[in-house]
Amino acid sequence: MHMNDIEIINIVLKEDKNKYALLIDKYHNELFKYVYNMTGSYTDTEDLLQEIFFKIYKALRKYDNEKASFRTWMYRIAKNYVLNHLQSARTRLKNNTYEYDDSVNRSNEDIEKQAVKNDDIDRIVEVMKRILSPKHYEIMHLHYFSNLTVKEISETLSIPDKTIYKAIKVSVEKIKKEVT
Numbered sequence: 794m795h796m797n798d799i800e801i802i803n804i805v806l807k808e809d810k811n812k813y814a815l816l817i818d819k820y821h822n823e824l825f826k827y828v829y830n831m832t833g834s835y836t837d838t839e840d841l842l843q844e845i846f847f848k849i850y851k852a853l854r855k856y857d858n859e860k861a862s863f864r865t866w867m868y869r870i871a872k873n874y875v876l877n878h879l880q881s882a883r884t885r886l887k888n889n890t891y892e893y894d895d896s897v898n899r900s901n902e903d904i905e906k907q908a909v910k911n912d913d914i915d916r917i918v919e920v921m922k923r924i925l926s927p928k929h930y931e932i933m934h935l936h937y938f939s940n941l942t943v944k945e946i947s948e949t950l951s952i953p954d955k956t957i958y959k960a961i962k963v964s965v966e967k968i969k970k971e972v973t
Contacts, residue, residue, distance in 0.1 A: 798863035799858055813850055828842055831872075868949045
């Protein structure tokens with residue numbers, strides 16, 4: 794029997810706290826990629842991920858599926874937690890952008906194993922870092938590498954949908970000019 798996020802959350806809150814492991818299993822790899830691309834450190838990512846999943850668990854009662862999908866809500870918590878960590882540790886990355894390891898996103902294996910390098914994607918990511926504003930880079934990263942929808946990005950970053958669409962369109966045009 795396949796349960797959706799809301800069903801799992803209701804079971805966790807009312808019956809069986811151990812079912813929270815289902816949500817961790819479902820979202821671990823996805824959040825690992827997201828957090829790793831912000832920190833650039835496997836060790837920091839593993840530590841932060843444990844703290845993020847604990848924070849999400851403690852806040853489950855506050856989750857309102859009328860306001861956002863669980864996935865969007867979870868990304869918002871993860872984003873804020875990692876940014877607070879980076880700021881407090883004074884490890885802001887150069888030019889307020891995130892270091893990007895594309896091998897993590899391309900991996901068909903367990904994400905903690907090395908993946909084969911892809912020069913074209915690496916080149917596009919380098920172009921993105923060089924020519925896009927930090928906000929546009931983050932939008933493009935969330936859309937193309939974390940596979941969030943425009944609506945999810947809008948809710949995560951508290952930016953209107955139309956602005957997200959425009960940022961993606963403008964960014965793609967800039968990248969095409971540089972790459973072709």
